[in-house]
Amino acid sequence: MKVFACSIYLLDPLFYAREGLSAAYTPHYLHATAINFAVTAVISPEVTGLDPQHQSYVIGEHNGGRNTPRYKNSLASDKFYFTPARLTTPLKYLPEWTKGENDGFVAQTKRGEVLKAEILNYLPPEAEFKGFLISKTDVVFPSLIRLGSFRGKARLHLEELEIVGVFEKEQTASHPVDPLITKVFRGVMVNMFPYPIVDNATIARGVVAKSQEEQMLRVIALPDEWQLPVLKMVRNGGRTIIV
Amino acid sequence: MTNAMGFFNDIKVLPRGRYLQLVVKITLLDDAIIRSNEPEEVLTFTYKKLGTRFIIPWRKVKGKLRRMVMEKQRELNIPQDSKCYLKDNLCMKCPACLLFGGTGETSKTKSSYNLLSRVLGETFISQTEVKDISAYTANAVDEETLTTGQALMTIVKVPTETEFIGVVTLRDPTKELTAILVDNLNRLTRLGASTREWGKVKTEIIGYVLSDREMLSSYDIVQEMPADLNNIKDLQLPPVEDSFRKVADAIIKILPEGEGGQGKKKQKVTAEAEKE
Ligand SMILES: [Zn+2]
Numbered sequence: 001m002k003v004f005a006c007s008i009y010l011l012d013p014l015f016y017a018r019e020g021l022s023a024a025y026t027p028h029y030l031h032a033t034a035i036n037f038a039v040t041a042v043i044s045p046e047v048t049g050l051d052p053q054h055q056s057y058v059i060g061e062h063n064g065g066r067n068t069p070r071y072k073n074s075l076a077s078d079k080f081y082f083t084p085a086r087l088t089t090p091l092k093y094l095p096e097w098t099k100g101e102n103d104g105f106v107a108q109t110k111r112g113e114v115l116k117a118e119i120l121n122y123l124p125p126e127a128e129f130k131g132f133l134i135s136k137t138d139v140v141f142p143s144l145i146r147l148g149s150f151r152g153k154a155r156l157h158l159e160e161l162e163i164v165g166v167f168e169k170e171q172t173a174s175h176p177v178d179p180l181i182t183k184v185f186r187g188v189m190v191n192m193f194p195y196p197i198v199d200n201a202t203i204a205r206g207v208v209a210k211s212q213e214e215q216m217l218r219v220i221a222l223p224d225e226w227q228l229p230v231l232k233m234v235r236n237g238g239r240t241i242i243v
Numbered sequence: 244m245t246n247a248m249g250f251f252n253d254i255k256v257l258p259r260g261r262y263l264q265l266v267v268k269i270t271l272l273d274d275a276i277i278r279s280n281e282p283e284e285v286l287t288f289t290y291k292k293l294g295t296r297f298i299i300p301w302r303k304v305k306g307k308l309r310r311m312v313m314e315k316q317r318e319l320n321i322p323q324d325s326k327c328y329l330k331d332n333l334c335m336k337c338p339a340c341l342l343f344g345g346t347g348e349t350s351k352t353k354s355s356y357n358l359l360s361r362v363l364g365e366t367f368i369s370q371t372e373v374k375d376i377s378a379y380t381a382n383a384v385d386e387e388t389l390t391t392g393q394a395l396m397t398i399v400k401v402p403t404e405t406e407f408i409g410v411v412t413l414r415d416p417t418k419e420l421t422a423i424l425v426d427n428l429n430r431l432t433r434l435g436a437s438t439r440e441w442g443k444v445k446t447e448i449i450g451y452v453l454s455d456r457e458m459l460s461s462y463d464i465v466q467e468m469p470a471d472l473n474n475i476k477d478l479q480l481p482p483v484e485d486s487f488r489k490v491a492d493a494i495i496k497i498l499p500e501g502e503g504g505q506g507k508k509k510q511k512v513t514a515e516a517e518k519e
Contacts, residue, residue: 011462012301012366042456044260052257057341060356062499066347094288096300125366125462126291144457146363150302153365153460 001229003209003220004133004158008035008085008145012152013094013122016193025121026148027192028087029199030129032074032178034147035082039156042142048077069194073180080139081223084176084197085131087123094124131175132220133158134207161209161218166228168205174218177201182221249453251417254341254493263416264452264459266472267409267428269299269367272443275401284434285401287373293465294372297401299434301364304409305343307434308362311427312339319484321491336498338423338490342413354502362424367409368461409461416453418478419486419493425475426483448475 008030016034017024045052053063054070064070075081097119133141147154170185176199177184187201205228206221222228251259275285284303289295306329313327316338327334333345335354344360347353413424431446450472452459459469480486498504 011460041258042260055258056256057258057359057361058256058356058497058499059359060347060354060499060502062356066355066357096286125288142456144460146457151363153457153462155460 001163001207002135002138003161003163003207004135005161005211005218006035006082006085006131006133007157007159008129008131008147009155009157010123010125010127010147010152011144011154012150013096013124014127014148014152014154015120015122015150016148017121024119025093026123027190028091028123029176029190029192029197030085030131030147031192031194031197032082032084032131032181033071033076033194035085035131035145036074036076037071038145038147038154039080039082039141040076042145043139047079047139049079050077074178075181075223075225079137080133080135081181081226082133083131083173083221084178085129086176086199087127088130089126089128092124093121095119095121132161132218134220134222134226136226159211161211163207163209163229163231164217165208166206166231167208167219168228170202170204171206171219173201173203173206173221175220177203177221181223182206183224250421251415254417254420254490254497255415256497259415260455261415262454262457263413263421264454264457265411265413265425265428265475266449266451266459266464266469267367267411268447268449269304269407269409269431269434270445270447271401271403271405272445274403275405277399277401287399290462293368293462296371296465297369297373297405297407299367299407299409301366301409303434304367304411304431305362305364307431308424308427309339309343311430312342312423313337315423315427315483316487316491319487321487335502336494336504338420338487338494341490341494342420342424356499356502361414361420363412363414363457365410365461367407368465370406370408370465408464410457410459410464412457417490418481419489421478422480422483422486423490425480451475451478 015024015026017026040048040050041055056063060066141156141158143156145154145156146152176190176197177187179198180195182203184198185202185204187198189196190199201221203221206219207229209218209220210216249261251261277285277287284299286298286300287295288298310329313329317326322334322337326332327337327339331349332351333340333349335345335347335350335352335356335358340358342360342362344358346357347355411424411428413420425448428446428448432443434444452469452472496505
């Protein structure tokens with residue numbers, strides 16, 4: 001098992017609010033469903049273990065229903081898992097006039113009527129989210145992914161962390177947690193689609209890791225159905241090797 | 244099945260993880276106008292890294308491209324049994340719908356399926372920074388949108404010869420799909436709705452990269468042009484009219500049976516079957 005600090009840097013404006021257009025503000029968290037399914041969309045189904053029908057170009061009753069969500073939670077693959085991520089750059093919105101052009105925000109117009117337009121509040125390019133990735137196998141992860149209602153481009157950057165311990169007592173996670181994946185005792189609920197996640201979450205098990213540069217320890221939750229890694233410390237030229 | 248160039252010879256219902264990335268340059272041949280009180284075709288954005296740039300949202304380019312593909316296929320009488328029109332008369336079985344996607348809900352045919360777009364884009368960013376914005380305020384009177392009244396609006400001019408860079412990506416390309424996309428990109432000579440005020444553009448494909456994932460972005464390219472771009476002319480694409488016909492025939496095979504297609508109904512097309 002390997003863990004990575006994960007940064008998602010927006011290259012395009014990001015919009016994914018789903019409530020009415022009048023309150024179309026994009027939340028400043030990324031749901032783990034968004035990240036995991038964005039990444040699995042790029043990686044071959046043989047690696048992810050995901051049913052390729054989930055990504056079919058034709059979505060209809062013949063392969064699971066047109067408007068049925070194609071996931072039960074954010075765990076897209078049993079090989080790797082991206083935690084939810086939080087915005088680490090200052091929150092500001094990029095409002096943009098959007099008129100109906102068959103892009104999901106069609107406003108009916110009559111002849112002679114002023115073409116109706118709505119303001120959508122995007123998160124601007126260069127905004128950055130941070131979360132973690134836990135990977136059981138060596139996967140070549142994509143450097144560009146597409147997120148949000150308009151599938152805007154974002155850059156995915158990973159930095160491998162050193163696992164320095166595991167824990168099985170209550171700790172506060174260093175990242176927002178998907179409560180359908182990891183049992184959460186306490187925390188602050190963040191309301192967003194497709195279901196709420198929990199920030200400042202107290203969790204019962206996971207790994208502790210640190211980066212080479214920063215000595216700060218990170219507390220990372222594991223999906224409940226995953227086993228904690230077995231750590232065996234081996235001295236090797238002063239470096240700790242995890243087996 | 245791929246040929247030597249890495250293009251597919253047929254159209255499938257499942258993604259096969261190949262991306263044709265076209266680096267596209269749009270040059271303004273006239274001054275363009277940014278108006279603050281209605282949907283703009285060109286905006287500005289101040290990047291931390293790039294400074295203030297003019298930008299064109301991808302939706303604007305995609306909307307125009309799709310319209311052009313629809314016009315072209317109407318000219319060729321494709322598809323023969325129904326016509327495809329934005330916004331809510333999508334036929335869901337023509338090359339334009341296959342390329343740009345559509346939802347059965349807004350479709351006149353009330354299809355019980357959605358099509359995912361095979362063409363992906365991004366924000367086009369001006370090659371150079373915006374200097375000395377000449378903004379002035381005027382009464383908002385516009386014949387085309389019938390907006391009248393005392394509202395004031397700010398007008399910003401985007402100078403002639405401003406160049407924008409963007410990447411247009413085609414998923415799982417065949418030569419025919421590529422020919423349609425390239426032909427219509429090359430014919431993109433106007434952007435936006437208000438052509439009276441919005442000047443002409445020239446659109447060029449600078450080069451392409453074929454890869455198993457997306458690697459290029461306008462954000463990076465305006466900082467440094469990638470060195471390993473291939474020339475689109477080397478692809479020797481088939482004539483666009485033949486391509487439209489071939490793609491139109493191929494779509495019918497992948498649509499669900501009972502929806503005007505010949506594909507399999509209520510039966511899972513597995514990864515194994517796809518490999519045959
Ligand atoms: Zn159509």
